[in-house]
Amino acid sequence: xxxxxxxxxxxxxxxxxxxxxxxxxxxxxxxxxxxxxxxxxxxxxxxxxxxxxxxxxxxxxxxxxxxxxxxxxxxxxxxxxxxxxxxxxxxxxxxxxxxxxxxxxxxxxxxxxxxxxxxxxxxxxxxxxxxxxxxxxxxxxxxxxxxxxxxxxxxxxxxxxxxxxxxxxxxxxxxxxxxxxxxxxxxxxxx
Numbered sequence: 001x002x003x004x005x006x007x008x009x010x011x012x013x014x015x016x017x018x019x020x021x022x023x024x025x026x027x028x029x030x031x032x033x034x035x036x037x038x039x040x041x042x043x044x045x046x047x048x049x050x051x052x053x054x055x056x057x058x059x060x061x062x063x064x065x066x067x068x069x070x071x072x073x074x075x076x077x078x079x080x081x082x083x084x085x086x087x088x089x090x091x092x093x094x095x096x097x098x099x100x101x102x103x104x105x106x107x108x109x110x111x112x113x114x115x116x117x118x119x120x121x122x123x124x125x126x127x128x129x130x131x132x133x134x135x136x137x138x139x140x141x142x143x144x145x146x147x148x149x150x151x152x153x154x155x156x157x158x159x160x161x162x163x164x165x166x167x168x169x170x171x172x173x174x175x176x177x178x179x180x181x182x183x184x185x186x187x188x189x190x191x
């Protein structure tokens with residue numbers, strides 16, 4: 001009798017546990033998007049507009065997130081978009097992206113932006129970097145599970161650990177802001 005009860009309880013618990021999704025190696029979804037910059041991409045200073053670079057970053061990261069998750073993924077946040085050097089008209093820009101970390105339904109994608117002159121053979125220079133968080137969604141826009149990422153090289157393992165630190169900081173920052181707003185609201189301040 002006890003054994004039968006235990007089996008029924010375990011069966012009920014098993015129904016609540018989602019099946020394991022097989023992991024994917026970092027290299028499975030890594031991608032590079034390349035684009036030559038033209039006069040249409042410039043800002044008032046004559047260099048490439050930061051928003052143009054940010055769109056390329058989001059496009060490459062979105063492709064990686066969709067590949068890794070096996071379906072649609074939407075941008076949830078962009079962290080630490082850093083512009084290191086200006087990009088000029090005639091530069092060939094390479095946007096390299098990969099999944100650094102995965103949670104249950106979200107993933108962090110790391111992006112490096114490189115530029116080289118279209119007509120020179122000098123090596124590309126890193127001109128920017130960013131970290132984006134994507135949420136995988138189903139056809140109704142609800143979150144769906146993503147496969148775990150499997151870091152392959154030491155560099156991938158380092159990126160995975162750094163991504164966990166960034167996630168901890170993002171969550172702590174959100175919590176601190178929410179608590180401050182709640183406190184201000186309780187004190188009668190309207191923001």
